[in-house]
Amino acid sequence: MVPDRRVGLSLVRAFVPGPDFYQRYIDRWGELRKDVFASSNILARVDELAAFLNESQIRNYQKWRILGTYVWPNQYIGKTYQDEINWMKQWIANRLTWIDGNYTPVPAFSSRGGPIAPGLTLSLSAPKGIIYYTLNGVDPRAPGGTVRPQAAVYSSPITLSANARVFARARNGTSATSWSPPGGSHVRYQLAGTGHHRNHVSPARSAGGQSLQR
Numbered sequence: 001m002v003p004d005r006r007v008g009l010s011l012v013r014a015f016v017p018g019p020d021f022y023q024r025y026i027d028r029w030g031e032l033r034k035d036v037f038a039s040s041n042i043l044a045r046v047d048e049l050a051a052f053l054n055e056s057q058i059r060n061y062q063k064w065r066i067l068g069t070y071v072w073p074n075q076y077i078g079k080t081y082q083d084e085i086n087w088m089k090q091w092i093a094n095r096l097t098w099i100d101g102n103y104t105p106v107p108a109f110s111s112r113g114g115p116i117a118p119g120l121t122l123s124l125s126a127p128k129g130i131i132y133y134t135l136n137g138v139d140p141r142a143p144g145g146t147v148r149p150q151a152a153v154y155s156s157p158i159t160l161s162a163n164a165r166v167f168a169r170a171r172n173g174t175s176a177t178s179w180s181p182p183g184g185s186h187v188r189y190q191l192a193g194t195g196h197h198r199n200h201v202s203p204a205r206s207a208g209g210q211s212l213q214r
Contacts, residue, residue, distance in 0.1 A: 019145040019176040026103050030181020039096055043089050050085045057081045104129045104172040107154075107183030113166075116189045121157045122166065129172030129180065133158075137165035141179050147171070164189045 035041065061067050061081065068079045078084035110123035124131050131154035132140035132147055140151030154168070166187050170180040 020143055022176045023141065023145070023179060026177060026179065027181045029099070029103065030106055033096075033100070037096070039093055042092060042096070046085065046089050046092065050081075054081075102177070104170050104178060104180035106180045107131050107133075107168045107170050109166070109168075109183065109187065110157075111189070113187040113189050116160060116191060118161050118191055120160045120189065122160055122189070123157045124154045124168055124183070126170035126180070126183070129170035129178075130154075131168055131170050131183075133166060133168035135160075135164040135166055137167055139167055139182070140169050141171075145174075145176060145179065160189050163191055 029037075058081075067081070067084075068077060070077055076084075076087045078087055105127050107124045107126040110125075111120065124133065132151040133154055134140050134148070134150050134152070135158075136150070138148060138150055140148050142148040158166075166189065168183045170183070171178050172180075
């Protein structure tokens, strides 16, 4: 008997605790995409395994002459071993892009952090959504998915005149998956010559002049 897919989905939904669960999932995906799941790393791993199997694939296709032949339920018919590898790499790349497209993109920073001169201008950008940020390392997303009161809306470059820990996210809509993974989460900007990494943040202000310190 084939299980009813709807039953499985209903059980999954029953164990999902809410928007914070979704956000942890999204944040983990964003973290892995920086290194372990980076497209270049995954595709390089495919090439590594393909090279490892290169000698045995010759014997395999001599025994099982299936190259250029339809084998159910394969969608693609490769004429060579390399054709099959290339198709797999393209499928993986497309799949990663599709998964990324289900989430709000991470904001990009114009500066990577570290020692700075007073008055550094920091720009944030995101292809869609509204960017919210804080300068004290606090997540602009509050538990439950609302905007944290300390967060400011990014509308123009930020001038840093004190040590700061910038935490930014983009938000596109109001659904449980509307927030992006952290962009520059806890990125530190330290005034050159201060000699330490503590984060003394002066009362920073948003573009509208409102204090970020509550």
